Amino acid sequence: MKEVLDALTHELMDVAQSEAQVRGITLPSAPADAVKAAVPMDSLTIVDALCVLDAIVGFQLKESIVQMGGYNSVEAALKNMIPKIEKAWLRKQGAKK
Secondary structure (H helix, E strand, C coil), X not given: CHHHHHHHHHHHHHHHHHHHHHHCXXXXXXXXXXXXXXXXXXHHHHHHHHHHHHHHXXXXXXXXXXXXXXXXXXXXXXXXXXXXXXXXXXXXXXXXX
16 A cells, blocks of 8 residues: 555645646645645646556545545545555455455
């Protein structure tokens, strides 16, 4: 799960930086603060970002992992999605047995 968290955080920070630039929002330079910064990110963009995890988890994650309407920070996205990703991964592991 650490690899999933690291990859997803990196990908979502890229999304947040792009969105912040478009909206004229300045992100804090400290990563811990940037993750918490209020930057609206739409759900379609987040679904695209999930693709980075396919190789790590070994299957394609469902779009339903992403909250409709998106998120207001990287931290909010991670808090919502990581438990769902873990549950999907555990379910898939059970199916392989």
